[in-house]
Amino acid sequence: MIIDHSKLLGLANRIVTAGGSSPTEAAIVAEHLVEANLRGHDSHGVGMLVAYVRDLDAGTLKINQTPEVVSDTGTISVWDARAGYGQVVARQAVEWAIEAARKHGVAVNGLRNAHHIGRVGTYGEIAARAGMVALHFVNVASGSPGVAPFRGREGRFLTNPVCIAIPGTDNNEPILLDFATSRVALGKVRVAHNAGKPMLDGALLDYAGQPTTDPSVMYTDPRGVVLPFGEHKGSGLALVCELLAGAIVGSPSVTTSTPPERGIINGMLSIVIDPIRLSTRDSMMAEIDDMISWVKSAKPAEQDLPVLIAGEPERLARAARIAKGIEIDDTTWGQLADIAQRYQIRIDS
Numbered sequence: 001m002i003i004d005h006s007k008l009l010g011l012a013n014r015i016v017t018a019g020g021s022s023p024t025e026a027a028i029v030a031e032h033l034v035e036a037n038l039r040g041h042d043s044h045g046v047g048m049l050v051a052y053v054r055d056l057d058a059g060t061l062k063i064n065q066t067p068e069v070v071s072d073t074g075t076i077s078v079w080d081a082r083a084g085y086g087q088v089v090a091r092q093a094v095e096w097a098i099e100a101a102r103k104h105g106v107a108v109n110g111l112r113n114a115h116h117i118g119r120v121g122t123y124g125e126i127a128a129r130a131g132m133v134a135l136h137f138v139n140v141a142s143g144s145p146g147v148a149p150f151r152g153r154e155g156r157f158l159t160n161p162v163c164i165a166i167p168g169t170d171n172n173e174p175i176l177l178d179f180a181t182s183r184v185a186l187g188k189v190r191v192a193h194n195a196g197k198p199m200l201d202g203a204l205l206d207y208a209g210q211p212t213t214d215p216s217v218m219y220t221d222p223r224g225v226v227l228p229f230g231e232h233k234g235s236g237l238a239l240v241c242e243l244l245a246g247a248i249v250g251s252p253s254v255t256t257s258t259p260p261e262r263g264i265i266n267g268m269l270s271i272v273i274d275p276i277r278l279s280t281r282d283s284m285m286a287e288i289d290d291m292i293s294w295v296k297s298a299k300p301a302e303q304d305l306p307v308l309i310a311g312e313p314e315r316l317a318r319a320a321r322i323a324k325g326i327e328i329d330d331t332t333w334g335q336l337a338d339i340a341q342r343y344q345i346r347i348d349s
């Protein structure tokens with residue numbers, strides 16, 4: 001079904017509020033989820049509420065948390081999110097890093113033990129809109145790993161995303177590179193499974209190690225695996241994301257004892273740089289504009305598929321979905337309706 005984003009926002013807000021969150025927490029989480037849907041990343045949209053309610057019930061997602069500041073030198077800080085809503089604490093961490101980078105030129109934050117932080121691009125975008133360059137490396141420590149290393153047929157990682165954001169100019173929006181290091185985010189397998197649709201070629205192996213497009217292989221026991229993107233390159237990036245956001249930040253990693261009842265836990269290493277400490281604003285902006293024009297001037301290999309810059313597909317999706325609404329598959333809608341019934345809240349606005 002197609003639902004207007006404002007209705008979805010209301011429903012998400014009511015569900016998070018019914019879980020006990022403060023109005024501020026509910027508003028941040030709901031907006032984050034619906035923004036992910038608007039940007040075409042349904043894997044990280046309102047469908048995640050099913051997992052959040054499961055983790056709330058299990059006590060592995062804690063509401064209304066204030067992060068513990070483990071250390072803070074002014075330019076480097078480490079925060080423990082105490083399994084609070086990741087959307088709230090990761091936003092606070094990047095806001096801290098932006099202010100620290102404004103003062104000192106660069107800031108590093110290590111975020112431990114956040115419940116799912118969602119679409120990592122959210123944080124890169126906040127930094128880029130504040131004129132900063134941001135690099136975010138994320139690990140996922142949530143029970144059984146579903147992503148195989150290059151040449152492997154057994155899971156050793158989860159989807160360990162990376163995000164790099166470059167500020168926009170007077171003529172161009174920020175560049176926002178933001179993706180899972182797996183061929184597809186696991187949530188996209190969930191969305192395809194719920195919708196009864198096949199996955200793209202080259203994303204999955206079944207439990208016997210055979211290539212398949214059937215998303216249900218991730219829901220069998222024994223289950224299949226998602227492959228890393230870009231063969232050894234994505235696999236290497238998955239490993240360093242795991243180590244940067246896990247071992248180096250001090251957050252649980254995929255090898256830490258992570259029973260499924262841990263819920264979805266993310267660690268994140270964020271590096272925020274004020275780029276005017278490296279060059280002048282005018283020369284930087286002119287070079288960014290030149291480079292974007294240069295890249296986009298390449299003739300398309302397929303006539304109807306123009307060259308895009310990272311961040312552009314999400315902006316195009318957002319404009320289309322604001323205008324036409326957001327498609328939610330029947331299974332996901334049914335799951336949200338079950339939650340609404342259980343919490344005795346309205347499903348429609």
Ligand code: NAD
Pocket residue numbers: 041043044116117118119120121138139140159160161162163176177178179180181182183184185186188266307308309310311312313314
């Ligand atoms: P994806 O494969 O759709 O890639 C998205 C990136 O590629 C974006 O930067 C986008 O602008 C760019 N892009 C897409 N098409 C393009 C084109 N034609 N030309 C140029 N650039 C293009 O994303 P994904 O790997 O499915 O990840 C989806 C989301 O899931 C991300 O927001 C990620 O942060 C999030 N995620 C979160 C977690 C977590 O644990 N919190 C884990 C994995 C993924």
